[in-house]
Amino acid sequence: MIKKYSRLVDLFKFFLLLTIIYALFIFYLSSQSDISSHAGFLKKQYFREFLDLFNVLELDIINKLSSIAYSNYDKILHFIEYIVLGALLYLTMYYSPGSFTRKYAAVFALIIGVLFAISDEIHQSFVSGRSSSVFDLIADSTGVALAVVTMYAIFMIRGFMKH
Numbered sequence: 001m002i003k004k005y006s007r008l009v010d011l012f013k014f015f016l017l018l019t020i021i022y023a024l025f026i027f028y029l030s031s032q033s034d035i036s037s038h039a040g041f042l043k044k045q046y047f048r049e050f051l052d053l054f055n056v057l058e059l060d061i062i063n064k065l066s067s068i069a070y071s072n073y074d075k076i077l078h079f080i081e082y083i084v085l086g087a088l089l090y091l092t093m094y095y096s097p098g099s100f101t102r103k104y105a106a107v108f109a110l111i112i113g114v115l116f117a118i119s120d121e122i123h124q125s126f127v128s129g130r131s132s133s134v135f136d137l138i139a140d141s142t143g144v145a146l147a148v149v150t151m152y153a154i155f156m157i158r159g160f161m162k163h
Contacts, residue, residue: 011095019088023116026081030120033129078139086113086147094155104151113144 089112093105101108117140121132 009097012092012094012097015095017087017137019085019092022085022088023157026116026120029122030124030130031127032034036129047057055161079143080142082113082117082143083147085116086110086144087151089113089144094151105149109148109151110144113148114141117144119124119140145147145155 020125050140086109089109093101093108096102096105107132120140121137124136125132
């Protein structure tokens with residue numbers, strides 16, 4: 001029992017550290033007035049080239065979806081960024097030494113993730129060259145929610161398979 005608790009605490013510390021580092025990374029990105037100069041690998045033309053790979057399939061729906069994705073490029077980046085945060089928050093709460101926190105890991109992860117997204121948008125409103133956006137907040141919150149629901153489902157399935 002003590003060994004299991006010790007492993008739980010170690011996992012909690014590990015995921016807590018990863019979550020803090022990742023949250024600081026998001027804060028850093030939000031502090032940049034021109035994010036494109038710091039994220040060359042995320043340039044829009046690379047995204048377009050990636051989406052063009054699907055044109056070979058010659059499916060009209062794929063072309064329409066890739067066009068929508070291209071025109072909402074920044075929202076997709078927000079969404080992906082917060083999927084990672086949501087997963088890390090869930091893992092941190094799930095491996096918490098506190099049984100109440102573990103029991104409601106999904107709820108805590110969702111609340112903390114959305115509150116962080118709100119604070120991030122407020123923070124961006126004070127950075128020159130940046131602005132806050134309700135649509136960014138929606139993309140952020142949707143990313144957190146998708147990650148939390150997915151992680152919850154994975155852990156539920158894993159739990160059922162153990163028994």
